Amino acid sequence: MTERNVNNKKLALTGGAAAAEALKQIEPEVMPIYPITPQTPIIETYAKFQADGLVDTEIIKVESEHSALSAAIGSSAAGARTVTATSSQGLALMHEMLYIASGMRLPILMVISARALSAPINIHGDHSDVMGARDAGWIQIFCENAQEVYDKTILGIKLAEKVKLPVMVIMDGFNTSHSVENLEILETEIIKKFIGEYKAETSLLNVENPMTYGPVALQNSYFEFRIDQEKAMNEAIEEYKRIAKDYAKISGRNYDYFEEYKTKDAEKVMILAGSAAGTAKVAVDKLRSQNEKAGLLKINLFRPFPRKEIAVALKNAKEVIVLDRAQSIGTNPPFYAEIVNSLYQMPDTKYKIRSFVYGLGGRDIFQKQIEDVFSGKHKEKYIK
């Protein structure tokens, strides 16, 4: 731990405002935006900063999310540091462009307030929207609270620009995006120095070195570009760790691939991501006070998924309990499938792995329910 910088500010902010605060310090050159609940606090807070002259950012107000990401792709290809934000249906509408951003290797940062998908229409938090984008070639980082949103937005932009892949920083809609929490804001100068100035290696606006972006690539080369993209994604695992370590030096907060909470000697390990981790930690504490060996593994980095590292972290567990806040209708839920995948490579795969789905459409999950899941009292797949 580094010593606390006395100039760091303590603020009470919603998750959305915390993201905007981080963006203010990043000060992107271009930000194409289209509002959608619960992403609105991010962009409205940022738009206010811009209107007040605190940031020098070109905000492009577009007519849909499809256009927002399209404008972001154009801006990033032109060589500008580019950021956007969305939720739910907005992310679904962006879907076509998600693959173009990652295929063109553009380091766009997108802050997401994860929200349920329609139909039936629901504006509250769950992970259905981001799970729909999990194979789109974007790096996905989950946040538990406002502090993590602030920190990981800064981590995210640095990671994106380093590995040339777009990044989603994901907070739970309403649970995090609209809840006011205390958090620590670092000095702008320190952040600016940490992320550095962005200079695109290739850019459309460089007239001395003309480029074609998004050309056709058929049978003879498309395959190779896709392999390259996967290689970059695999490199992002190492790079994430390095950047997180560097960030820990300036902030004192280290975000590994996942947070291990009392897992060292745990027999039962619960795995989840996002805001429910707070409740789960309280439940783990209570079970520990009753001499039950419970632990929590909170996923921070979901894409690329650190399979090996998770398998190693779980090697002493007897029972693994995976909680998903999304379905994968027709097969097993996303986190569960990833964990089974990761553990299968271990020589001794005699784990008992249980899968649960919670919190769809913003349904609350309570400490008691998590305790019941740990103890085995709760048997049904859905924690309603």
Place this chain on the structure above:
Amino acid sequence: MEIGSVIKHDLNKAPHTGDWRYMHPEVDKKKCIGCGTCVLFCPEAAITVNGKQETMNSKKKKGTAEIDYDYCKGCGVCAEVCPEKAIIMKKK
């Protein structure tokens, strides 16, 4: 291969028409009256009418159309619009 399938261009060569051009226009200098219609229609702006004053059969001419084959794509618009049928599309 470049990252993100970007294609870098050599400014000296890049905009030139490749060897894929199937037909090319040829100007019959005798028929051309130098009216400049083709100049306006050429989508590549590859035609100029040179300004030399020439006399032929005691008629004053403004000059004749000249095509820059580095940029001409062989689309045939000039041959289509020429009022004197002085431009003819030919294969290589």
